[in-house]
Amino acid sequence: MQPDTAGSWTPVALSADLPAGTVMPARIPAGTIALWRSESGRPAATANRCPHRGMSLSHGFVRGESLSCIYHGWSYAQAGNCIRIPAHPGLTPPETIRTKTFAIEEVNGVIWVATDEATAKPPALEGLTPLRSMTADASIAAIEAVADTQASVEGLVSPRENADTLCLLVSAQEDGQTLIHVLLKGETSPAARIAASRVAEGLRRKAENLQKKGIAA
Incomplete structure (x- = not known):
């Protein structure tokens, strides 16, 4: 979505x-x-x-x-x-x-x-710590499919297997790509940051493979 x-x-x-x-x-x-x-x-x-x-x-x-x-x-x-x-x-x-x-x-x-007349402030996303950004050669639908969940109205995707540790803040791009901001939940130690980054990269690869197969729009 x-x-x-x-x-x-x-x-x-x-x-x-x-x-x-x-x-x-x-x-x-x-x-x-x-x-x-x-x-x-x-x-x-x-x-x-x-x-x-x-x-x-x-x-x-x-x-x-x-x-x-x-x-x-x-x-x-x-x-x-x-x-x-x-x-x-x-x-x-x-x-x-x-x-x-x-x-x-x-x-x-x-x-x-x-992108137009904003009638409200953007989401605060409280309790989440920004980690890194990445671009996926895949649609939001492909990311939702590999995360086994749907994006919220704020654009947050909480992968079902890692819902307690990270969120992906997604934004569709005009060329079919998706910009992903990786956000941490809870612990922000170096080990937790490395683990969350690896999970996010894995999800990106899976979404891109799914996109290449034409399974996700």
Whole structure:
């Protein structure tokens, strides 16, 4: 099944994967976006295209509280407005030069981006500790099949044989892949983290094999 998270929030990354002063590509159902965190620690989600020449902003760099395009250095604030054009240092960029932005929330170690008008906050996922993210060449249906359970409305899959130790937070991608965030339940010792990671990798392999056989849609 396709999870229907509150307000159409999509879990795009774990907080640990986005240190201050960095930018990375992330995917929502509509495609790739630029996910970045300012040097003061504020996360932002921006359309992955510079209005100037169309360069991917996820290839850019963070300077202070703005995201700069790697091509000609045009810089954008978290609100999406252009604030600096290096070739014209004395120019105040017009308000018409801006990138599309998306609502973003960071809750308990997970970064969520809203794909439309969010009427509620994303799920808090209390009691769960983020471990790692991975991408599966398989649908959510295939993951549900090997986990022997269905995803909740929040997008959580609790594998039946390991329901006491981990959850998989799943998000469908536009190319048929599934982004999986592995979350721990209870113990978070190094041994528990390694064991949970191995279980998650095993489930991913099984789901991909199932997908290749055409058994799961």
